[in-house]
Amino acid sequence: MKHYTEEDLILHFYNELGHRKDVDVHLDQCEHCAASYRDLARTLRLIETPEAPERGDQYGLEVWQRIRHRLPEQEVPWWSVWFRADRLAAAGAFAVLLLAAFVAGRWWSTATESTQTAAVTPVTSQAGAASPIDEDARHRILLTSVADHFDRSERVLTDIMNAPAGEDISPEQQWAEDLVVTSRLYRQDAADAGEHSVALVLDELERSLLEIVHSPSRATAANLEEIRRRIDAASLLFKVRVLGDELRQREHLDSPRRRTLSRQTS
Amino acid sequence: MDATDATGVLAKARQGDSEAFRLLVEQHSRRAFQLAYRMTGNQQDAEDVVQESFIRAYRQLSRFEARAHFATWLHRIVANCSVDLIRSRRSRQDHSSMDDIAPVEQPHSESPDPERLAESSRIERSVATAMAELTPLERAAFTLRHYEGRSIAEIGKTLGLGTSATKHSVFRAVRKLRTALEPLRGES
Numbered sequence: 436m437k438h439y440t441e442e443d444l445i446l447h448f449y450n451e452l453g454h455r456k457d458v459d460v461h462l463d464q465c466e467h468c469a470a471s472y473r474d475l476a477r478t479l480r481l482i483e484t485p486e487a488p489e490r491g492d493q494y495g496l497e498v499w500q501r502i503r504h505r506l507p508e509q510e511v512p513w514w515s516v517w518f519r520a521d522r523l524a525a526a527g528a529f530a531v532l533l534l535a536a537f538v539a540g541r542w543w544s545t546a547t548e549s550t551q552t553a554a555v556t557p558v559t560s561q562a563g564a565a566s567p568i569d570e571d572a573r574h575r576i577l578l579t580s581v582a583d584h585f586d587r588s589e590r591v592l593t594d595i596m597n598a599p600a601g602e603d604i605s606p607e608q609q610w611a612e613d614l615v616v617t618s619r620l621y622r623q624d625a626a627d628a629g630e631h632s633v634a635l636v637l638d639e640l641e642r643s644l645l646e647i648v649h650s651p652s653r654a655t656a657a658n659l660e661e662i663r664r665r666i667d668a669a670s671l672l673f674k675v676r677v678l679g680d681e682l683r684q685r686e687h688l689d690s691p692r693r694r695t696l697s698r699q700t701s
Numbered sequence: 702m703d704a705t706d707a708t709g710v711l712a713k714a715r716q717g718d719s720e721a722f723r724l725l726v727e728q729h730s731r732r733a734f735q736l737a738y739r740m741t742g743n744q745q746d747a748e749d750v751v752q753e754s755f756i757r758a759y760r761q762l763s764r765f766e767a768r769a770h771f772a773t774w775l776h777r778i779v780a781n782c783s784v785d786l787i788r789s790r791r792s793r794q795d796h797s798s799m800d801d802i803a804p805v806e807q808p809h810s811e812s813p814d815p816e817r818l819a820e821s822s823r824i825e826r827s828v829a830t831a832m833a834e835l836t837p838l839e840r841a842a843f844t845l846r847h848y849e850g851r852s853i854a855e856i857g858k859t860l861g862l863g864t865s866a867t868k869h870s871v872f873r874a875v876r877k878l879r880t881a882l883e884p885l886r887g888e889s
Contacts, residue, residue, distance in 0.1 A: 445872060
């Protein structure tokens with residue numbers, strides 16, 4: 436007879452295992468599993484949901500009074516940059532220029548080769564004018580995504596820094612493995628966007644994440660010490676935290692500067 | 702506030718209307734405090750988490766999808782703020798002592814039996830101590846599963862973990878709590 440593991444029984448207690456009837460039938464027939472389940476359930480039933488201290492009707496207002504002067508500027512969604520009045524005007528002007536250039540190109544195609552070249556050149560230069568807008572949106576998405584990535588990575592690193600020796604770190608390893616893949620993509624994007632310091636930290640982060648992934652799931656004190664030494668040596672937690680905050684600030688600071696730039700170039 | 706009002710208030714808040722956001726704060730603060738208290742086990746920390754969560758929510762309102770429920774979205778923010786706060790406390794080696802953990806006030810029965818109350822109080826302290834020994838993620842996953850009745854899938858989504866990692870966090874928390882509460886099992 437196949438017995439249920441402790442993990443199965445925990446899931447069963449919380450109605451997460453599925454095929455509940457089968458498990459109940461088994462527990463009726465198997466004294467070994469039934470005893471394990473009774474023991475588990477007895478402990479979990481000791482842990483009653485704590486009642487939070489009562490908060491009065493005015494509590495919401497009190498919270499509001501405490502935070503109202505600390506409210507930051509709202510993040511602007513990346514797509515909304517396309518719907519700003521000045522951007523719409525720029526996009527409209529660009530569309531008109533593009534159409535004009537297209538018509539001019541068609542008209543000039545009957546003329547000489549050299550004339551055709553002259554007609555195409557303005558199209559290229561006008562098309563170039565759209566790139567700052569496009570680039571701005573892309574850049575902002577990159578900053579936001581990398582900042583979020585740093586937040587998630589910080590959690591894994593902190594968990595590893597606090598993990599006791601011999602404990603199962605497989606959840607952190609799975610998480611780190613997911614982050615390694617993302618980290619690589621962001622590192623490439625950051626390098627392409629000229630964000631070299633970000634790319635450098637992502638590179639260091641990737642190495643530490645890989646070390647976590649390739650450690651034994653029940654890491655010894657020596658394994659953990661080695662990982663922590665690398666994290667400490669690179670001041671990785673500090674860098675990830677500071678750079679994450681900096682990127683979030685830049686999300687806001689960059690937009691006015693880039694808007695100005697796009698106006699100048701359009 | 703009915704559903705139409707709520708949608709309108711949310712739309713205004715997303716446009717930066719602080720008065721609309723005030724209504725959201727007033728409506729959701731008590732529930733946020735309840736969750737934060739269960740997550741942190743401490744009144745002062747819970748207060749900090751509530752404030753930080755609303756500030757974070759305000760900053761990120763543009764990321765909120767109009768189709769989702771604001772309460773569900775805020776729940777996620779509160780849970781993550783709680784995890785962050787517990788983590789930062791630990792990284793400063795500022796472990797909560799038993800005195801820091803507010804003894805949980807259970808409703809008194811009509812005829813309180815002193816012996817029963819003393820036993821109940823002892824169990825509560827043991828649970829609070831055992832919970833304080835869990836890692837932030839284990840504590841969060843266990844609280845959301847055991848106290849809040851959230852499914853593994855919901856917890857994973859809330860904490861940004863995969864299903865397997867979420868399950869393992871719950872398993873580890875239960876294992877540690879079983880070990881810590883072992884002496885009480887025979888008495889219950």
